[in-house]
Amino acid sequence: MAGTALLVAAAPVGKGRLVDAASVLPVLAAVSPAALAGTPTASVVELADPLDPQTVLTRLRAAAMAHGPLTVYLVGQVHLDRRQRQLHMALARTTPATMRYTGFPWHWFTQELRLRPAGSTTIVADLHTDPESWQTLTGHPLDAGPGVALYGRVAPPARRRTVETPSYMKALATVLRSGHRPPLPQLHQQAAAQSLPEGARDLLLASTGAAPVPQQTPPSSSGMDPHAAITAAVEAGRHGEAAAMAAAWEQTALRMHGPGSGEVIHWMEVRADLARFAGEPARSCETWLAVAAARLTAGQAPDSADVEAAADRAHHLWDRVRDPEAVRALGPALVALRRQVPGRQRGTLLLAQRRLEQFHTQQVG
Structure with missing residues (x-):
């Protein structure tokens, strides 16, 4: 290999x-x-x-x-x-x-x-x-x-x-x-x-980086580490299966810990990464936007490392969306997020606004 x-x-x-x-x-x-x-x-x-x-x-x-x-x-x-x-x-x-x-x-x-x-x-x-x-x-x-x-x-x-x-x-x-x-x-x-x-x-x-034993009961009858199972599905090209497993774990975390909990947000982030691996930047961007919103709603500061990371990833994926309709659909939420979470790199709000205006101008033309 x-x-x-x-x-x-x-x-x-x-x-x-x-x-x-x-x-x-x-x-x-x-x-x-x-x-x-x-x-x-x-x-x-x-x-x-x-x-x-x-x-x-x-x-x-x-x-x-x-x-x-x-x-x-x-x-x-x-x-x-x-x-x-x-x-x-x-x-x-x-x-x-x-x-x-x-x-x-x-x-x-x-x-x-x-x-x-x-x-x-x-x-x-x-x-x-x-x-x-x-x-x-x-x-x-x-x-x-x-x-x-x-x-x-x-x-x-x-x-x-x-x-x-x-x-x-x-x-x-x-x-x-x-x-x-x-x-x-x-x-x-x-x-x-x-x-x-x-x-x-x-x-x-x-x-050695040994993973801890999962503390919650998996959605299925398997003791297998969910991350290992998801990774195996991605490696085999079974992206839909991997996304379904992550969504099931997110629902389990939602029932056990409630909305906005660290466990739920973790599985949202996994789903966002899986969409990126599957070559779906629009879906990944949408999920990272939701992660940033969930962290802010949970009371995390706009300049906290995790909130900034979610905003940066949403912006990174949005920049890779090529479908004009998807760019225009996701753009306003990203611009609103950048107003609240500009991140470490200067000019992120201006860059998002310019790209969104460019695609709106193309639509009018």
Whole structure:
């Protein structure tokens, strides 16, 4: 089976740089694609010092939709934004003041990878921190979500203001250059042993991503994990079956927890993702609009990470709708949402208004 490896090396330009992230790319480039992905054949996508979080998101989404195993290699630094104290991976243009708009939110990794088959996705990370993010991560270790394995290290703040070297990832790449990829726990241990001095304070990441046992009774008589069953249906091209299962679970959650509950909203989000996988951007957009409305109705703030993510996804899918009637039908709701939830990217309301006006002008003409 063919696999995919996504290499992301990013750090701010200028005095905010803590690590020379891009220096590891030539070492990784010397590793065969098969060794990087852990499959006989593989494709490799490389992002060196990306400027825009949307660029990273686009590549991550494409990689997440690929069949076969996926390994994401991350090298860079993580920080908290000043407003919401959410963890972000800093990109080339990121500064402390613009972290929320120019950094890549960590929770986007979990959201984009959550519907991949359990056990098929791995993140390998070599990350550096400032004092604030280090303090947060020592109390709340990084997590990539159920079904996603996470290996690597998080380096503490440097005692002196120097640009560090991604020594863990370089050691890992050196092991892989032999053409042999040992099991991930062993590979992780070898890289850590070769790169970290005795007594190092680095946080070592070694999570298999095992999914928790479902706490609610499934709609059918099966104990199978519903996410695994849905993913299997998507992998087999049975998109209607997958959507039906998600809808059934949503109804179960509605009966057990009530409208607006986290469980119901979760299954709405799953349905939105399934519509995207099925090539139905209009239906996916409509569902993401409903998710944003449900979160706002439940009292979540317009600038909360989950509300903004729903609005951004609705906008992203609406931009991919090509049917003029569907664009005009969904446009007013999206414009209204953007007035309330502009999101991190500037000018989203203006962009939505212009596109809707363009399609109305075409209708009149």
